[in-house]
Amino acid sequence: MPDLRGKVAIITGASSGIGRGTAVEFALLGAHMTLTGRNQENLQATAKASVEAGTPEDKILVVTGDICNDELRKNLVDQTAQKFGRIDVLVNNAGIFTFGSIETTDMAVYDKMMDVNVRSAVRLTQLCVPHLTKTKGAVVNVSSINGVRSMSGCLAYSLSKVALDQLTRCVALELASKQIRVNSVNPGVIPKDIFKRGGMTDEEIVQLMEHCKSTHALGRVGEVSEVAKTIAFLASSDASFITGAQVPVDGGKHAMCPR
Numbered sequence: 581m582p583d584l585r586g587k588v589a590i591i592t593g594a595s596s597g598i599g600r601g602t603a604v605e606f607a608l609l610g611a612h613m614t615l616t617g618r619n620q621e622n623l624q625a626t627a628k629a630s631v632e633a634g635t636p637e638d639k640i641l642v643v644t645g646d647i648c649n650d651e652l653r654k655n656l657v658d659q660t661a662q663k664f665g666r667i668d669v670l671v672n673n674a675g676i677f678t679f680g681s682i683e684t685t686d687m688a689v690y691d692k693m694m695d696v697n698v699r700s701a702v703r704l705t706q707l708c709v710p711h712l713t714k715t716k717g718a719v720v721n722v723s724s725i726n727g728v729r730s731m732s733g734c735l736a737y738s739l740s741k742v743a744l745d746q747l748t749r750c751v752a753l754e755l756a757s758k759q760i761r762v763n764s765v766n767p768g769v770i771p772k773d774i775f776k777r778g779g780m781t782d783e784e785i786v787q788l789m790e791h792c793k794s795t796h797a798l799g800r801v802g803e804v805s806e807v808a809k810t811i812a813f814l815a816s817s818d819a820s821f822i823t824g825a826q827v828p829v830d831g832g833k834h835a836m837c838p839r
């Protein structure tokens with residue numbers, strides 16, 4: 581098991597899904613954490629689950645707000661450094677999804693997608709670099725299969741994830757001399773709230789999950805814990821010679837080809 585004992589991590593989008601699962605996994609591995617998201621109640625639920633998994637209550641900081649707000653981002657980093665005296669890991673997980681093609685994508689939706697999924701990760705990474713330099717830390721970006729393969733009908737989302745993957749690779753090179761590692765996980769379909777929030781009905785989600793049995797080589801969708809464990813590995817010293825990587829956590833979906 582990776583060891584995150586005493587490491588200080590910021591996890592964005594910690595109020596739900598993969599972010600919550602990552603917080604719990606990090607708690608099991610001994611990390612101290614700042615959890616952020618907009619929904620205070622859900623964040624508190626994540627904090628509670630993390631305490632139950634092993635993180636002492638006083639080693640969890642909850643910062644509520646919109647990740648697109650630069651004041652929030654600065655507070656997040658400053659408060660974390662102030663409380664814990666160090667930052668070892670940044671997990672850029674907060675993200676939104678929506679359908680839309682080149683013919684139907686509203687540019688306001690496009691701008692919002694890029695703001696949440698890309699700009700916030702760029703800026704937060706920028707703010708963390710001085711701290712990660714001191715700790716020789718790690719960044720893990722939560723990208724998607726949409727970063728590495730092309731699908732029709734979710735253009736803005738796919739563009740945002742391609743940008744995030746390029747952020748991973750470029751910043752990995754830029755920060756390598758400081759011994760800061762930067763990697764992505766690229767999940768396939770993980771049945772969480774993101775689809776509902778992205779506008780799908782319950783029935784459409786059920787249909788998607790059924791369809792996914794044939795679109796993921798392993799014949800099923802993934803689980804939050806499978807992504808969280810990969811994030812924890814990349815954040816830990818077990819991955820000490822891995823940087824600039826996109827790690828698929830997708831049941832083989834990235835390797836498939838229609839025939």
Ligand SMILES: NC(=O)c1ccc[n+]([C@@H]2O[C@H](COP(=O)([O-])OP(=O)(O)OC[C@H]3O[C@@H](n4cnc5c(N)ncnc54)[C@H](OP(=O)(O)O)[C@@H]3O)[C@@H](O)[C@H]2O)c1
Binds near residue numbers: 595597647723
């Ligand atoms: N689920 C999948 O199948 C899948 C597959 C590939 C990649 N991913 C990626 O995994 C990441 C997490 O997705 P998920 O499935 O766990 O989705 P989710 O359950 O919808 O969680 C999304 C998280 O992002 C936060 N968030 C969204 N907009 C925000 C904003 N403006 N400011 C602050 N926080 C914001 C949400 O916080 P609040 O609710 O508190 O606002 C929530 O904690 C995303 O980057 C997504 O693209 C998911």
